Amino acid sequence: MKHIIYSFLFFMSTQSFSQLTPFEKSNGKETATYFQAINYYKNLSKKFERILVKPMGATDAGYPLHLVLINNEKKFNPITWHQKNKVVILINNGIHPGEPDGIDASMMLARDILNKKIVLPDNIVLGIIPVYNIGGCLNRNSYSRANQNGPESYGFRGNAQNLDLNRDFIKCDSKNARSFTEIFHYLNPDILIDNHVSDGADYQHVMTLITTQYNKLGTDLGDWVKKTFEPKLFAGMHDKGWDLVPYVNVEDTDPSKGFSQFYDSPRYSSGYAALFNTISFMPETHMLKPYKQRVQSTYDLMITMIQQASIYADELLAKRKRAIENTVHQNQFALSWKPDTTQYSMITFKGYEAGYKKSDATKMNVLYYDHNKPFTKQIKFYNVYNAENFIEKPVAYIIPQGWWNVIDLLKLNHVKMERLKNDSVIKVGVYHIADYKSFPKAYEKHHKNYNASVSKKEEEIKFLKADYIIYLNQPSNRYIIETLEPTGDDGFFAWNFFDAILQEKEGYSEYRWDAIAAQLLKQDISLQKKFLQKKLSDSSFANNPSAQLNFIYKNSVYYEPAHLRFPVYRIEKE
Numbered sequence: 157m158k159h160i161i162y163s164f165l166f167f168m169s170t171q172s173f174s175q176l177t178p179f180e181k182s183n184g185k186e187t188a189t190y191f192q193a194i195n196y197y198k199n200l201s202k203k204f205e206r207i208l209v210k211p212m213g214a215t216d217a218g219y220p221l222h223l224v225l226i227n228n229e230k231k232f233n234p235i236t237w238h239q240k241n242k243v244v245i246l247i248n249n250g251i252h253p254g255e256p257d258g259i260d261a262s263m264m265l266a267r268d269i270l271n272k273k274i275v276l277p278d279n280i281v282l283g284i285i286p287v288y289n290i291g292g293c294l295n296r297n298s299y300s301r302a303n304q305n306g307p308e309s310y311g312f313r314g315n316a317q318n319l320d321l322n323r324d325f326i327k328c329d330s331k332n333a334r335s336f337t338e339i340f341h342y343l344n345p346d347i348l349i350d351n352h353v354s355d356g357a358d359y360q361h362v363m364t365l366i367t368t369q370y371n372k373l374g375t376d377l378g379d380w381v382k383k384t385f386e387p388k389l390f391a392g393m394h395d396k397g398w399d400l401v402p403y404v405n406v407e408d409t410d411p412s413k414g415f416s417q418f419y420d421s422p423r424y425s426s427g428y429a430a431l432f433n434t435i436s437f438m439p440e441t442h443m444l445k446p447y448k449q450r451v452q453s454t455y456d457l458m459i460t461m462i463q464q465a466s467i468y469a470d471e472l473l474a475k476r477k478r479a480i481e482n483t484v485h486q487n488q489f490a491l492s493w494k495p496d497t498t499q500y501s502m503i504t505f506k507g508y509e510a511g512y513k514k515s516d517a518t519k520m521n522v523l524y525y526d527h528n529k530p531f532t533k534q535i536k537f538y539n540v541y542n543a544e545n546f547i548e549k550p551v552a553y554i555i556p557q558g559w560w561n562v563i564d565l566l567k568l569n570h571v572k573m574e575r576l577k578n579d580s581v582i583k584v585g586v587y588h589i590a591d592y593k594s595f596p597k598a599y600e601k602h603h604k605n606y607n608a609s610v611s612k613k614e615e616e617i618k619f620l621k622a623d624y625i626i627y628l629n630q631p632s633n634r635y636i637i638e639t640l641e642p643t644g645d646d647g648f649f650a651w652n653f654f655d656a657i658l659q660e661k662e663g664y665s666e667y668r669w670d671a672i673a674a675q676l677l678k679q680d681i682s683l684q685k686k687f688l689q690k691k692l693s694d695s696s697f698a699n700n701p702s703a704q705l706n707f708i709y710k711n712s713v714y715y716e717p718a719h720l721r722f723p724v725y726r727i728e729k730e
Contacts, residue, residue, distance in 0.1 A: 175200075175267050179260035179307075184448030187256040187307045188263060190219070190293040193286045196263055197224050204270040208232045212342070213335025216316035217291035221335040224284040226269060228276055234343050237281050241473055243465045246283040246345035247458065248336075248425065251321050251352070253293040253311020254301040257441050258351025259286065261454035274459060277466035283343050288332060291316025303355060306447030322350075323600045325428035326639065327651040328565055340429070341570045346476055347435050347465060350425040351454055354440040357404050357411045358525035360506035362445045363393065363453040366403040366418045366438035371541045372430045372493065377479040381435055382539070385468060392460035398453050401505060402537055403440050408523050410510040414536030416495040422638060422646040431635040433479040435472075437461070480631050489637045490543030491644040499540040506532045547641050550726040552627045554584060554619060555640075559723055562653050563624055565639070571632045575622045585726035586615045587642055589649075589658065602652050608643050610722065617725060625727075640724045649722070660719045666705055673708040683711055 177196065178188045188196065194209075201209045206228060211220035225232045227242075237244055249258035262284050268274040269282075276282070287293045293311035300312050315321055317330055324333040340348075354364060367386055370378035393400040405415045418438075420427035426436035439457050441450035465472060509529035515522040554576075555563060566573065592608040626636060642649040677684045690707060691698040697707070709715055 175271075177260055177263045177267075179451060180264070182308075184446070184451065185306065185308050187260050187310055187447075189296065190287050190290055190311075193259055193263060194222055197222070197266065197284075197286055200266060200270055205230045206270060207266065212339050214331045215290045215335060216319075216331050217294060218316075219290045221288065221290070221332060221339070222286055223339055224266060224282075224286060226266060226276065226282040226284070228278050234281075238344060241469070242279050242281045243347065243469045243472060244281050244283065244343050244345045245347045245349065245461065245465060246285070246340070246343050248285045248288050248348065248350040250285075250287040250289050250293055250311065251350060251425070252313045253287065253289050253295075254304070254313055255351070255353035255441075256293075256307065256310050257353055257447075257450045257454045258349075258439070260451045261351070261458065262286065264451075264455055265458055276462065279469045280462050280466050282462075283339070283345065285336070285339065288336065289315045289321050290332070292321075301353075301443070304353065304443040305445060306450075317601070320600055322352075322425060323423045325425055326422045326646045327600075327602070327648075327653075328568070329601050334568060337568050340432075340434075341568075344432075345429075345434050346472060347461065348425060348429045348437070349458060349461060350436065350438050352438050352440045353443050353450065354403065355443060356407045357409070357510075358444060358508055359401075359404060359411060359442065360508070360530060361399055361401045361404075362442055362449050363398050363457060364401050364403045364440045364442065365389070365457075366420065366426060366440060368426050368430050368436045369417055369420055369493065369541050370539070371543065372420075372427075373433065373435065374479050374482060376482075377433065377435070377475045380471065380475050385435070385464060385472070388464045388468070389457075389460055392464060393453075393457060396456045396460065398456060399504075399506060400457070401503060402539070403438070412505065412507050412510070412531070412533060412535055414500065414538065416538035417541070419493065419495070419541070427646070431638060432631070433476055433483060435476070483631055483633050484629060486633065487549050488546050489549065489634060490546055491638060491641060491647070492544040493541040494544060495538045496540040496542050497538060500536040500538045502534045503537045504532065505535045506530065545643055547637055549628045549633065549637065550585065550728055551730055552625050552727040553636070553640055554582065554725045554727065555624045555626070556619065556723060557623050559654070562639075562648055565648075566626070566636070569632060569635055571626060571636055572630050573624045573626050575624055576619055577621065579618065579621050581616050581618050582725075582727070583614055583616050585612055585728050586617065587612050587722035587724075587726075589642065589720045589722060592658075605650050605652060605655075606645075608649060610642055614728075642722050642724075654723060657718060657720060657723060660716060662716050664705075664709060664714070666702065669705055669709065672714075673705055673712075676708060676712055680712075683708070686711065 178186050178192055197209045201207045208225045210223055212223040213221050215221050249262050269276045292315050295312040296309050298309045319330050321332055324330050328334050370382040390400045403418050404411045405418050422428045429436040508525040508527055510525050512521040513524050587610040590609045590611050592605050595604045638644050639648050697703050
């Protein structure tokens with residue numbers, strides 16, 4: 157009998173030890189490797205029926221992206237979940253593998269839910285991406301996070317293409333981002349949590365939080381997040397012993413002077429999710445805090461998110477449903493947002509007095525935060541953004557099929573499209589790029605375009621059979637407009653998808669064109685007047701024969717119509 161009892165106790169102790177994460181086994185000093193994390197979830201799935209681990213697409217590192225699903229009903233169909241009014245929460249980890257807090261916290265969260273140490277409410281379903289940036293996670297080191305306090309070793313920020321994946325959600329240069337897009341639309345999450353670690357200023361808080369910028373969610377859903385749901389998260393964390401504060405959006409300055417809410421354009425996970433009316437959060441633990449505290453606060457924030465989402469499930473789902481419906485019928489969309497410096501909230505901030513001291517390294521003044529002088533004070537948090545650059549929704553866009561890289565991304569994001577049945581001449585609104593600037597240095601694989609200005613007119617354009625037409629009567633309207641309008645902050649023009657139109661493909665030799673240009677001026681009185689006015693008003697032009705020949709060329713039928721003509725066309729009326 158004693159032998160049986162001892163055997164049972166030994167089995168229970170080894171079983172318990174086998175479910176400890178590398179983080180726990182090392183007493184908070186280590187983070188799981190990619191293979192340890194995946195094997196951990198697979199072992200849980202062998203023991204529990206409420207969890208499913210499935211590969212969900214390729215990554216640049218050659219290993220598949222995995223998705224872990226946890227549901228009390230032991231059924232794993234997202235369509236059914238939404239039909240049953242369950243709140244779907246997607247947790248993304250390791251987008252920056254040098255910030256691994258979420259990797260370890262999610263492993264413990266999944267285990268504790270399955271062991272019923274933590275209650276997963278029946279109206280909540282979890283999706284967990286164990287490690288998103290697999291290539292970066294495999295590139296393990298102890299030095300790339302120079303300002304960070306643990307763990308002992310960790311992954312690198314860049315992925316297998318050396319891309320920062322938290323700049324890749326719109327452009328999808330990586331296989332990781334394309335697989336994430338498939339996961340996102342497969343789950344259609346009501347809430348996205350993307351776990352991070354902060355850089356920047358020093359302060360007392362262990363956990364800070366980026367919330368989707370409220371104004372971008374629309375009045376109803378955005379106000380509810382700001383006034384109801386987010387305060388409950390802050391209160392829930394306070395009850396667990398954490399003084400949560402909005403993400404401290406400053407670098408080498410004094411945050412006690414106040415700061416603005418982080419601008420999450422669609423290149424970021426939260427900005428991308430907002431295009432589909434998903435409420436998104438980026439937990440940002442503070443880099444200088446001990447790793448053990450950072451992981452525990454991430455764990456507690458995810459539990460708080462689950463608890464509050466369950467309590468407010470009916471309101472959350474109703475308001476998100478209404479926001480999606482509004483997107484279908486909305487007529488004007490803003491492409492840019494700027495913080496309103498006249499409006500702010502007062503928040504309780506726990507910091508350290510900032511000052512300057514002589515650097516031991518450079519012997520010059522350097523900013524420092526005095527831990528002997530902590531303070532708690534009310535500071536200004538600028539969390540209202542004003543919409544700018546409004547676009548009137550067209551009836552439809554037409555995209556020639558040759559722009560397949562754009563079309564593929566639209567399909568990946570579940571944009572509904574039709575194809576023209578015949579070659580057709582259609583009157584459309586046409587943009588011409590009047591001016592733009594480009595980054596002089598590469599940024600995430602691109603020399604990004606910005607400050608684009610356009611002219612617009614109606615033209616009759618010939619389209620070919622099987623070109624794509626996209627009607628603006630669908631839940632993806634906001635994604636469609638933000639990516640296809642040329643003046644958007646993170647649209648496809650900004651990310652160089654259409655740069656081929658910026659270069660002329662044909663030209664002329666001046667010695668030959670000179671005779672043709674002279675003949676054109678004789679034949680076209682309107683062109684002749686325009687040419688003479690330009691010479692009279694512009695002295696440099698008047699003394700530049702090459703510029704004059706180019707002017708005649710660009711105002712003639714010889715000039716190629718595709719140059720600077722934006723290849724996404726607007727059908728303005730039914």
